[in-house]
Amino acid sequence: xxxxxxxxxxxxxxxxxxxxxxxxxxxxxxxxxxxxxxxxxxxxxxxxxxxxxxxxxxxxxxxxxxxxxxxxxxxxxxxxxxxxxxxxxxxxxxxxxxxxxxxxxxxxxxxxxxxxxxxxxxxxxxxxxxxxxxxxxxxxxxxxxxxxxxxxxxxxxxxxxxxxxxxxxxxxxxxxxxxxxxxxxxxxxxxxxxxxxxxxxxxxxxxxxxxxxxxxxxxxxxxxxxxxxxxxxxxxxxxxxxxxxxxxxxxxxxxxxxxxxxxxxxxxxxxxxxxxxxxxxxxxxxxxxxxxxxxxxxxxxxxxxxxxxxxxxxxxxxxxxxxxxxxxxxxxxxxxxxxxxxxxxxxxxxxxxxxxxxxxxxxxxxxxxxxxxxxxxxxxxxxxxxxxxxxxxxxxxxxxxxxxxxxxxxxxxxxxxxxxxxxxxxxxxxxxxxxxxxxxxxxxxxxxxxxxxxxxxxxxxxxxxxxxxxxxxxxxxxxxxxxxxxxxxxxxxxxxxxxxxxxxxxxxxxxxxxxxxxxxxxxxxxxxxxxxxxxxxxxxxxxxxxxxxxxxxxxxxxxxxxxxxxxxxxxxxxxxxxxxxxxxxxxxxxxxxxxx
Amino acid sequence: xxxxxxxxxxxxxxxxxxxxxxxxxxxxxxxxxxxxxxxxxxxxxxxxxxxxxxxxxxxxxxxxxxxxxxxxxxxxxxxxxxxxxxxxxxxxxxxxxxxxxxxxxxxxxxxxxxxxxxxxxxxxxxxxxxxxxxxxxxxxxxxxxxxxxxxxxxxxxxxxxxxxxxxxxxxxxxxxxxxxxxxxxxxxxxxxx
Numbered sequence: 151x152x153x154x155x156x157x158x159x160x161x162x163x164x165x166x167x168x169x170x171x172x173x174x175x176x177x178x179x180x181x182x183x184x185x186x187x188x189x190x191x192x193x194x195x196x197x198x199x200x201x202x203x204x205x206x207x208x209x210x211x212x213x214x215x216x217x218x219x220x221x222x223x224x225x226x227x228x229x230x231x232x233x234x235x236x237x238x239x240x241x242x243x244x245x246x247x248x249x250x251x252x253x254x255x256x257x258x259x260x261x262x263x264x265x266x267x268x269x270x271x272x273x274x275x276x277x278x279x280x281x282x283x284x285x286x287x288x289x290x291x292x293x294x295x296x297x298x299x300x301x302x303x304x305x306x307x308x309x310x311x312x313x314x315x316x317x318x319x320x321x322x323x324x325x326x327x328x329x330x331x332x333x334x335x336x337x338x339x340x341x342x343x344x345x346x347x348x349x350x351x352x353x354x355x356x357x358x359x360x361x362x363x364x365x366x367x368x369x370x371x372x373x374x375x376x377x378x379x380x381x382x383x384x385x386x387x388x389x390x391x392x393x394x395x396x397x398x399x400x401x402x403x404x405x406x407x408x409x410x411x412x413x414x415x416x417x418x419x420x421x422x423x424x425x426x427x428x429x430x431x432x433x434x435x436x437x438x439x440x441x442x443x444x445x446x447x448x449x450x451x452x453x454x455x456x457x458x459x460x461x462x463x464x465x466x467x468x469x470x471x472x473x474x475x476x477x478x479x480x481x482x483x484x485x486x487x488x489x490x491x492x493x494x495x496x497x498x499x500x501x502x503x504x505x506x507x508x509x510x511x512x513x514x515x516x517x518x519x520x521x522x523x524x525x526x527x528x529x530x531x532x533x534x535x536x537x538x539x540x541x542x543x544x545x546x547x548x549x550x551x552x553x554x555x556x557x558x559x560x561x562x563x564x565x566x567x568x569x570x571x572x573x574x575x576x577x578x579x580x581x582x583x584x585x586x587x588x589x590x591x592x593x594x595x596x597x598x599x600x601x602x603x604x605x606x607x608x609x610x611x612x613x614x615x616x617x618x619x620x621x622x623x624x625x626x627x628x629x630x631x632x633x634x635x636x637x638x639x640x641x642x643x644x645x646x647x648x649x650x651x652x653x654x655x656x657x658x659x660x661x662x663x664x665x666x667x668x669x670x671x672x673x674x675x676x677x678x679x680x681x682x683x684x685x686x687x688x689x690x691x692x693x694x695x696x697x698x699x700x701x702x703x704x705x706x707x708x709x710x711x712x713x714x715x716x717x718x719x720x721x722x723x724x725x726x727x728x729x730x731x732x733x734x735x736x737x738x739x740x741x742x743x744x745x746x
Numbered sequence: 747x748x749x750x751x752x753x754x755x756x757x758x759x760x761x762x763x764x765x766x767x768x769x770x771x772x773x774x775x776x777x778x779x780x781x782x783x784x785x786x787x788x789x790x791x792x793x794x795x796x797x798x799x800x801x802x803x804x805x806x807x808x809x810x811x812x813x814x815x816x817x818x819x820x821x822x823x824x825x826x827x828x829x830x831x832x833x834x835x836x837x838x839x840x841x842x843x844x845x846x847x848x849x850x851x852x853x854x855x856x857x858x859x860x861x862x863x864x865x866x867x868x869x870x871x872x873x874x875x876x877x878x879x880x881x882x883x884x885x886x887x888x889x890x891x892x893x894x895x896x897x898x899x900x901x902x903x904x905x906x907x908x909x910x911x912x913x914x915x916x917x918x919x920x921x922x923x924x925x926x927x928x929x930x931x932x933x934x935x936x937x938x939x
Contacts, residue, residue: 274798318858331854356859363802 157556157693158447159702163194167537168709180685180724183538184701186709195701196540197685199547206518209675214240214667218381221663221677229377230263230369231656239663240383243650249632252385253459254622255372260654261611262368265416267657268608269424271723273358279717280431281343281351284336287320289345297346301430304422315353339707340714342434354423361419364412371405385634392626406623413619416612428605429586432598436587441597441718443700448475448555449563452485452662454655455614468614469655470568470576473552479570487651487662495548495678499687502548508690510551513664513676514649545687550678558696559659559683560722562603579606600721641670656680658723684722697722752787755907756807757898760793760814760849763932766881767873771813773883773929774894776922782909792922800852805861809905811898816870823886825893828868867901869894882933
């Protein structure tokens with residue numbers, strides 16, 4: 151019954167099957183099935199993407215200069231990051247270089263997204279997996295104030311502040327209108343925070359909701375709008391005119407100063423609220439170190455945030471780049487996106503068709519042809535699946551592999567690679583965070599570690615925004631207002647055929663696009679997104695993906711209330727998401743929960 | 747800029763235009779804006795499917811009008827106005843809108859932030875078809891755009907901010923939904939598809 155996977159997990163699907171599936175209409179494209187043993191420990195995990203994306207099909211025969219606008223719409227949350235990846239792919243294919251100012255502005259946009267996404271992810275999509283809102287009603291506001299003041303200098307921390315919130319919250323809960331807080335497992339045994347920590351976290355949930363609207367203004371200034379700001383092959387579509395005498399709507403000193411003040415507030419909020427909260431919450435969960443999955447074995451980061459424009463080599467990238475295999479932190483392996491033997495996608499267990507499915511395809515040669523069929527042991531029908539058969543095809547997500555290895559991507563992967571490379575800006579904050587909690591470095595390989603790495607990275611990103619904003623302003627003051635290179639804008643200047651790739655570190659992990667251009671049109675386009683890596687199904691050799699691996703061996707307090715599954719899957723910040731319904735083994739709907 | 751002492755009013759349409767009648771709210775607010783100019787204290791917003799982050803607009807409003815497709819269990823195309831305290835009570839009782847989790851969360855979050863609108867009117871229409879991916883509004887629902895706008899106009903008059911019919915047609919660049927996804931263009935394609 152047990153199967154040993156090549157990547158070191160023992161799967162046993164003989165126990166009770168639990169299905170966690172999104173059924174809502176607007177969002178919700180991830181389904182997880184697990185088998186638990188008689189002690190309710192997860193012994194088999196199956197992750198499936200239930201939505202067909204199809205952007206690659208839409209892009210064929212379009213103008214490569216427009217591709218960013220389509221790919222950006224893959225997601226409304228990690229907005230902009232696909233566009234950045236796309237313009238880099240086209241620039242790589244056509245040999246287009248961008249001005250330094252464009253590089254700085256792109257970095258600020260990308261870092262701003264990291265800060266926004268990490269903050270929103272933690273408070274609005276993940277915190278309630280750790281924080282019991284209803285327990286906050288029992289908190290003593292004075293003790294909450296003392297707790298808040300013991301961990302941070304953040305000014306909103308008086309007993310009266312917490313008392314007022316508690317009164318509003320009590321009224322709210324008593325009215326039965328839980329709003330954003332409904333659909334959770336309040337009172338679940340897996341919640342460990344004292345009422346005061348819960349009340350403090352609820353306060354910060356609301357403060358983050360209020361603050362996040364400020365962060366996105368950076369995108370509206372440099373990109374014209376948010377979500378889905380504007381981008382440009384060859385630079386950025388924003389003119390700089392500090393004298394304010396030229397074009398209306400250009401970036402002037404007033405706009406630059408507004409960005410600067412928002413950056414200050416991002417740093418302040420991250421350092422005085424977000425990081426202290428994660429540390430405080432972590433201190434109550436340091437015995438719950440499940441969920442590591444692949445992180446202690448194989449992780450990958452492409453790197454991002456070029457110091458200088460047009461140089462995407464590891465040494466010029468401020469976010470770490472490289473692959474770690476089999477837990478060997480002593481060796482960080484180099485990545486080549488153009489090498490057909492390195493990054494390949496498999497579809498043996500995915501709802502796509504290849505001429506030969508025993509082999510993977512490099513994205514330049516990628517095929518996105520749907521083939522929806524269930525395995526012989528699936529239960530239910532194609533329109534109403536009760537139980538998937540992981541022995542057959544079972545996901546709309548392909549299985550990308552690096553030299554045949556399943557890897558985890560995301561903030562934790564970036565921090566592990568940076569740690570292994572001995573980069574102090576990643577190593578030191580990580581060590582400090584763990585030391586303050588009295589935890590060994592290996593504790594990083596966990597759900598908690600994933601959540602902590604995201605918070606540490608948010609601080610790093612906020613400070614890097616400051617760095618690139620200062621760099622931009624200094625260059626502008628020195629007289630350089632160039633933001634775009636249009637030398638090769640006209641298709642007549644392009645070769646008859648070209649191919650390229652672009653990569654970024656999206657908030658949720660390594661992201662790359664591959665493009666082939668023929669006769670000035672897109673001939674083939676493939677996106678391999680972070681959640682494809684993390685949420686991937688099994689490959690022909692039987693390696694399980696990062697989501698699947700992370701759930702293995704986790705004990706559940708109550709399989710009918712799978713808080714532990716949600717907590718771990720949420721810690722990846724999956725881009726698939728939203729409302730998920732929880733089904734019991736007999737298919738009856740139990741409850742609705744939020745999954746992201 | 748609103749004058750001192752004047753209530754800030756938000757007129758919001760929510761929904762997904764890709765899902766047939768689910769696009770009702772957005773189409774109403776699009777048409778309302780095309781036909782009427784409003785005083786400076788009134789904001790017109792296509793909220794689309796933005797969800798929780800609409801709270802940043804709702805919290806700034808003293809009074810709120812929302813257009814949406816809502817499942818009241820009525821006959822398709824029936825219009826219903828729900829006001830003030832009835833709104834959260836109603837949404838809590840029964841699943842009323844497809845993205846109701848979204849908007850009920852918005853109202854709840856505004857409440858928790860201590861910035862719930864003083865006045866609230868939900869103008870909802872019972873949908874007929876929500877399954878027609880990429881399809882147009884159905885006839886009974888489309889027929890309610892006009893009455894929904896009339897209701898909103900009456901409310902705005904009561905709230906001291908009467909809308910004024912535009913004398914000049916709205917410039918294309920000023921439309922709420924531009925670039926070919928306005929109601930007329932979108933539905934011509936949806937029907938011919």
